[in-house]
Amino acid sequence: MTDSKTAPALDLAPGSSNTERRAAFWRFVDDYSLILIFIALFAVLSCTVEYFFSWDNVVGLALSVSQIGMVACTMMFCLASRDFDLSVGSTVAFAGVLCAIVSNATGSVTLGIAAALMAGAAIGFVNGAVIAKLKINALITTLATMEIVRGLAFISSQGQAVGVANEAFFSIGSSILFGLPAPVWVTLACFVLFGVLLNKTIYGRNTLAIGGNPDAARLAGVSVDRTRILIFLVQGAVAALAGIILASRMTSGQPNAGEGFELNVISACVLGGVSLMGGRASISGVLVGVLIMGTVQNAMSLMNIDAFYQYLVRGTILLIAVLVDQLKNRRQSR
Template identity: 70%
Template sequence: MQVRENLASAAAKPSVDALVPQQNERQKWWQHLTEYSLIAIFAVMFVTMSLTVDHFFSIDNMLGLALSISQIGMVACTMMFCLASRDFDLSIGSTVAFSGVLCAMVLNATDNTFVAIVAAVAAGAAIGFVNGAVIAYLRINALITTLATMEIVRGLGFIVSKGQAVGVSSDTFIALGGLTLFGVSLPIWVTLLCFIAFGVLLNQTVYGRNTLAIGGNPEASRLAGINVERTRVYIFLIQGAVTALAGVILASRITSGQPNAAQGFELNVISACVLGGVSLMGGRATISGVVIGVLIMGTVENVMNLLNIDAFYQYLVRGAILLAAVLLDQLKNRGVRD
């Protein structure tokens, strides 16, 4: 009798793969249409800028463009998992700044680049862990939680640095930001590795399937045996660690840790992800879409700088892109439902 009950219970329990949102032919067609449309928009924009903006298509500018989007690209990979699980993280800009400041301070105190980097990444992971634990176990909304940690972490950065940039003089650390391999800067290679690693993580691992399942239906995922709370903590912990690494790279490039760095960074990252097809409703994400979204954001920023557009107007453009990304996400969700 007990065996029969166990078999019945196992049969009633949904599989993880079954919880990942599935699409019929019409929904797949709509998804492919929006993805190809995004690629077409980027291609048209890129060709237009190449023909109309001086020096845009030069090798130096292309390398500069790739370098400028490297931090956004790295963090967008982990933000993809946050959004896919129906969460998001507004504290990443503050984490970038704080990790850069902490890395610079530890480096000046120990003169050990490895120790400084480990300390900064560990601090970022700790920030992510706190975010994840509060959201997952205390059931506090991600907006409130990460908004609070955004202010707390930014404030800590100003307190420990006394509101001043913390300069570094270590040649080894400074060289990290300018190191090149085959003519390509190290931050670009790190970003490419992140795209590959997190693409595999999303598509080929249980962790990725669990993330999409949680975003599709958290309660059903819990019934299927997924440890929803632990998975969410892992998502934010990894988010914090990668964000801190981006902060370390930024500090190396500008030879200092600055407590006011990366303001508005979180909006750029979220915009890139949503532009790339990561649903704000959770359950849907592709690494290829995130790459395209990052490229679009980076290209727009690059062109505005080449055209010497005033920084105040750049805020308007970034806000318009974020609004357009959200509207596009809503249209996708309606198309999938219909």
């Protein structure tokens, strides 16, 4: 799959200036440093942490980041358009609860899934419409919907986990296909789909154009408001899908699920090179960012590192990623 950035060529002509060589070097670093860091990290942990390189652990690692990976694919579009969505964690919880409730009430898992997906899309549509049409800041809008949707999850479930009577629901998160759990395949499909949308479609080009300069994009004929609403609508639907799969894995819809989920997703995207200033995104970078976050978390768990220190490490990784993003923006603005 191609990426939204063109790979640099280090084969410069013999007479190239030092400035050109330095520019080529930095382009190479921007494009490949994250992949090299992940490979080095994975190799070191494989040699130093017991059981890390076992097949069961690698599969478990992939499964543990599957929901984050799904939503990171759509959060990438939000960030690339200069927005973000803090309500995805609440949407994950509400979708799982609603799917369980509707499935029990109708006896149909299919209707439960459909209801949850439509609810997620509706939440995303409201976010996008308020941000695009009413011009309310994305931070305030999604912070408000985060609280509202979380409240709906607790009210509809009466604060309790909602079990599902139909055992077919459990197969969504537990079935195995070609040696890998179904959620991992769904996540891979999301990366392929949204990678194509980013790099090969008008939707992706418009998203990057809006993030780069929304006024210039509007003058160029891009329907900025419609595109932003669509981005949030898709974000909500995919967050609901992640919530359905998570509820299936947990065998119940839980109103407190997904707490802190949005920060993990945003961290993975920023670590993967998606600019907080908009206009720059890479699906391969997001994939590597998700894997780095999951690998660090997995290794710390295997090493029995206290959960308090795990928060410290994740926060430090996010801070470093933001600092690197700022350095890239400053260098590109020169």
